[in-house]
Amino acid sequence: MLEAALSTDALEPGRRDFLVVAGNAFAAIGAASLLWPFIQQMNPDASTMALSSVEVDLAPVKEGQALTVMWRGKPIFIRNRTKSEVEAAENVNVKTLPDDLARNENLPQDDLATDANRTIKGHENWIVLIGICTHLGCIPKGQAFGDERGEFGGWFCPCHGSQYDTSGRIRKGPAPRNLEVPPYAFMTDSKIKIG
């Protein structure tokens, strides 16, 4: 009798099979969904994510000088570029660049990496960048007086030799992308707000 019952069971799934499958599936999904808190706890929390913004007074930064400030734990490179530096940045054919996108958080993602798209209109002498090499996250040299600035007069990353031009665009070396331009705006002619 037992054998007969088992064989019909195997041929025709009954109510019990349905309950077993549904119950197990429910428990498995429940257990798997418990993983999420364990993964999510490692992401930046709300206090870290709260967009802190910094205001920077640019008045003391003379032409040719640079200033580094911190924003969200990252160094921000600000440089008051000389006329020749601006010209050098403008006279580059965007198509010849390793990365031809502007990487400017104030502009749409697919804008090209012209110097105009990397700066703010009317303040072309100012370049504001996140000072983190896009290769492996080192801080490039070129902010301090007397620093090595590489072949293109911008920034030079000492870790693996990436070279950026005066617009912060990657020109040579292993870095894949241009230095990023953070979201910022001019409050007055000599004051910016980052973030």
Add this chain to the structure above:
Amino acid sequence: MGGHTSNYVPTSRWGKWMDERLPIARMMKNQFIDYPTPRNLNYLWTFGGILTLILVGQIATGVVLAMHYQPSATAAFDSIEQIRRDVNYGWMLRDFHSVGASMFFLAVFIHIFRGMYYGSYKAPREVLWILGVLIMLLMMATAFMGYTLPWGQMSFWGVTVITNLFSALDTIYNGLGTAIVEWLWGGYAVSGVTLNRFFSLHYLLPFILTAVVGLHIWALHIAGQNNPTGLDLKEPSDTVPMHPYATSKDAVGIFAFLLIYAWFVFFVPDYLGHADNYIEANPLVTPPHIVPEWYFLPFYAILRAFTSSFLGIPLGQYAKLCGVIAMFSAVIIIAFAPWLDTSRIRSAKYRPIFKWFFWFFVFTCVALGYLGSKPAEGVYVFAAQIFTVCYFLFFLAVMPIVGLIETPRRMPRSITEAVLGEGGGGLPSGAAAAPEKR
């Protein structure tokens, strides 16, 4: 565990009572006293024991160091100095732990090269070999996170560079890499939050490592040990009991190794480290020349060999991704050795061509290590690219092809013949105790 029939006889009432409930004494006697080991094992086979000892030592020193260490961005650097200067015997315990990491890798590299030379990865030891590669990966992760803890400049920038490797995934799917990196960091840059979680994982991983080592030893005792001839065990005279034969040989190896270890700890504890790590972490200043610990240098050289071009092939924005893939592949490919090697002969002793390629492979690894310590520019990059190619060709070309074209040397019929010469057999002259009959 496999091997042989048990001849454990409990002698006391308590022993008998226990044997019927949890036969742990029986297991220990079968697997670590009576266990038949090949009679021809050389000193390269003592590194398994050496590695086990270092693992236990690292956990012991690590647990007590954690009693004094403070895993926070403000206190970590000072607490290490306090351990070295103020804590009783802290100077010694800390150096045993930090030098221990180097010794661990030194021993594991010798252990792996031993396996490659004598073909220990071949059937029936494939799973044993893969578990070994997994152990090395876990060791690398543990050592990397441990190096973060002193929170010096090299710690900070080492973490920055290595965690940023994952951002290479941005070239596959925009934003994916950045999301992973920020998840690892718990912020937008490496910070005290990162240090804290790395401390937690650095404490956890060695216990997972211990579990995998347990599986590694289990798998070893199923297949039995390989030996310098690479021959299977065929007759009782091929083996001697593990104790006292293999254990006393292990003891000699362990003491010799401890001499070297202790010399580093007591005379040059910082020789294998970097002076930059005695400068507290500063997120605004990158040291001019970031180098990982010596044991990561060959892999670091492979990572950096992929600049905007590789041996004339332009890589463009994929340079970083290629470097990252190559570096991880360099470790993973080792696990495939059992299937890449087409030769039926295990030991390189009887493989005249493979033997030369093996030593060239050792040279390749040392050369990559040297290049990893040099700045990534000029001729160093070119040399690193050449040796990166050599590294992968050893696995992808030498292992499959040499096995097919090589004529092996004449091999002895058994381990006994290899030791005693043709017509030999029976007992070794010094073995009056007839160990295999005990």
